[in-house]
Amino acid sequence: MASVAVANLSRHFGRVVALDDISFSVADGEFLTLLGPSGCGKSTTLAALAGLDRPTKGTIRIGDRILFDGASGVFVDAQFRNLGLMFQSYALWPHMTVAQNLDFTLELRRIRGAEAKRRIDETLSLVDMIDFADRYPGELSGGQQQRVALARTLVYQPEILLLDEPLSNLDAKLRDRARIWLGELQKRTGVTTVYVTHDQAEALALSDRIIVMNKGRIAQIGTPTEIYETPSDVFVADFVGASNLIDAELALQPGGQATARLPNGEILRVNPGPSGPVTLAIRPEKIVIGEDGGPPDNRVVAKVLAKSYLGARNLYVIGIGGQRLRVETNAGIDATEMPIRLPMESIRVYPRA
Amino acid sequence: MTGLAGSRAADAKRQAPVASRFSGFAVQSAISLVSTALIGVALVPAFIQAFLDKPLYYPEAAFTLGNFARLFTDPEIVRTFGTTGLFCLIVVSFSMVVGTTLAVLVGRTDLPGRGALLGVLLWPLFISPQIIGFGAILAYGPYGLITAYIGDAIGVPRPWNLYSVVGIAIISGIAAAPVTMLYCIGAARQQDPNHDAAARVVGAGPGRILRRINLPLMRPALVFALIMNIVSALEALAIPLILGNPVGIRLLTTMIYDLSFDRGTPNYGLVAALALMLMALVAVLFLFQRLVLAGSHRFVSLGSRAGQLRTLPLGRWRWPIFAGVVVYILIAIAALLGCVALRAVTQVFSPDISPFEVLTLANFETILSIDVYVRSITNTLVLAVVGAAAGTALIAGVALVAQRSDYPLRRAVDGIAQLPRVIPGFIVGLGVFYASVFIPGASVLRNTIWLLFVAYLIRFLSSGYGIVSPALLQISADFDRAAKSVGAGWTTTMRRIVLPLSKPALLSCFILLMILIIKEYASAVFLMAPGAEVMGATMLALWLQGQTGPVAALAVLQVALTAVMTVAAKQLLGVKLHG
CATH class of the missing domain: 1.10.3720.10 (MetI-like)
Known part of the structure; x- marks a missing residue:
């Protein structure tokens, strides 16, 4: 097991810059998630870590080994990195049984006989697939294939585990269960894990730390709480937790307070920020509906524009100041207008270019 | 998991074999070289000959453009x-x-x-x-x-x-x-x-x-x-x-x-x-x-294949x-x-x-009793089996290098595999014939079926490649990457993962090559010699001599052989040769 250090990593495809000078590290035993929309560079980063793709510049170290150094031309191929990589498609070799899939990786390491058998049994037990050792991948369900794929990457005890959207091929219900299972398994094995996903729920639930990526750059690095509660920019605020974004004009008031003026003239009290054009971000579940006994600021009457019933909650689209906001609440409201409050502490202010 | 953690330190030393950036490079180079040499054999001597005023084995042959000039001036x-x-x-x-x-x-x-x-x-x-x-x-x-x-x-x-x-x-x-x-x-x-x-x-x-x-x-x-x-x-x-x-x-x-x-x-x-x-x-x-x-993506069917195609x-x-x-x-x-x-x-x-x-039944008795006919049948059968086996191996190698490797010249290898498609069959025969004259030592192959063997390898490279190459594309590259990520080199990955997965395509390729070799005549007409007769070329030669009866019997035999093979391929191996 080992730590990972990535420094100034760039990847250019012709004139397209897929990765632009990113640096981060992963501590020994840590669960780190690369989160972002498609095309943000998260998979490129993973491929660079795995050694399947050669970056343009930068360095990659795992433990005390230098696996890539653009300046000195060092590039260790995937074959020799001793990492575990789990594919979105699982990539279980269909002509080999479950046990043979695992055994092939041991054979390459000259681990044969009783030792190989013990490791295979142990790992398959770990993922609860010991009863399926002699099945072919085609005979397994998606969830079972996912477990075998993980077992295949664990059986040879790689230094680092790399997971490329491992849950995206499962249906919603199975995905929730697999997510919990995967988190527990990582804690038990303690293997350093780099996880790639575009699903913020997975990232928040599993990770020790999250790296949010956007257009080949790192937008924010932080714990799930930091990422969710204090997104560093509009992109993160919007991508993680889908904040409502409101255009406004910020004015600093005497006494260190700040107000934001919406296009229709409505004034909201907000946390201080740079004066001038700003984007306000507030999460749908932070908007308070009705009278809650809170402070008198930032109360408006909003038009209910649309409603959709999500089962556990209701989602309303409301209009204030000519802008549409999403509100999530347990309450069921039939009126066409409702009083709402935008709590000052829940509004994040970002300068608008 | 204490057991797993304990042996981990030992594993670090027992990592996958010695590092080499070009895993499988030697094998890839060998495959590329063989295929290039084969195509070269078919094309280079013919190309040189086109610019010579005498047969290229004449020492006094000199450069000329006269051959091309005659093409456009000779009224015939x-x-x-x-x-x-x-x-x-x-x-x-x-x-x-x-x-x-x-x-x-x-x-x-x-x-x-x-x-x-x-x-x-x-x-x-x-x-x-x-x-x-x-x-x-x-x-x-x-x-x-x-x-x-x-x-x-x-x-x-x-x-x-x-x-x-x-x-x-x-x-x-x-x-x-x-x-x-x-x-x-x-x-x-x-x-x-x-x-x-x-x-x-x-x-x-x-x-x-x-x-x-x-x-x-x-x-x-x-x-x-x-x-x-x-x-x-x-x-x-x-x-x-x-x-x-x-x-x-x-x-x-x-x-x-x-x-x-x-x-x-x-x-x-x-x-x-x-x-x-x-x-x-x-x-x-x-x-x-x-x-x-x-821009043929405009014609690619998008989306799922759900539902039956309704017949018109x-x-x-x-x-x-x-x-x-x-x-x-x-x-x-x-x-x-x-x-x-x-x-x-x-x-x-x-x-x-x-x-x-x-x-x-006299015609059949004739072809089964006269040496030339019997030889042409046995030669054809030997060439069909050996040629199809060697051809399939070559095609598999070429397809793997072209489609499944980082070999620097893989695009060129792909091009080479497609090239025989544009070389008319008898030109392949002619090229191999020239080469046998031109390449020192190659003359030992003359008047043997092995010259035909070489010609067939060249001639049907594209046909087999046309079956194997699309089949390889159907096999997800994730399988290779997975093997690579667990420490397998190129050769191991191909041998243990990709080749076993392409077995159906390789079988189809083998059967197709057998059928093609049995019916082939175009590349054989220039290479046929006493002792190295094959059915296709024998039939053509004998027909031109007017021996229609035995030729018809040979033809029936050829069709029967092909039919047996096609049916066997379909029934026993489940091979699909088309559709």
């Missing part, structure tokens, strides 16, 4: 260009119209018995064109069985002339139509049923769907079939040779054949120049195809059209093969004598 050659053009036009039109029509009828409509009809209509694919040529003469020639019957019935002796450019072209078109069918039927069937459904929902009738949705979506297949038809028309040798030569109708190919055999001293320079020009023509066609088909109802035309197809089969396939079969079991073959009065 220039006349041949015109004839070849007319011939190609008719062959291609016939094949395209008949092939596409049949493909749509069999592939998309509710034609009765379309499964069985398809099988029969594709037969000519597996039959050597020279057998179709023999059949045409026996059935529709001036003294042909059917010519006589029809002539008697309508009171006009010899109502048509088979020995004309049109006659030769139509027979060649019959041989070519299944190729068109094959390309188009795949495209017709692979269309997303939702295209049809969407058109139906917006109110389009069956005819309109066919015209506005199905046919336009088949455009890439149609263009590809068109090019392949032109290529095969340009390189057609057997039918024009059998039908045209006796009456002096010459095409480019038969002229090359004559120049290298008939005249006292073969004019190899002129032959090579003609051959190069033919190849250049073919290459231009393929370039054209690439241009036309750029023919309505009251259903049975009349069925009758039409059956008549075509009778005229274009059954009559030809039937006459060859009849000829094989009769002593004499004439409209004036009922074939049933002269039934005999």
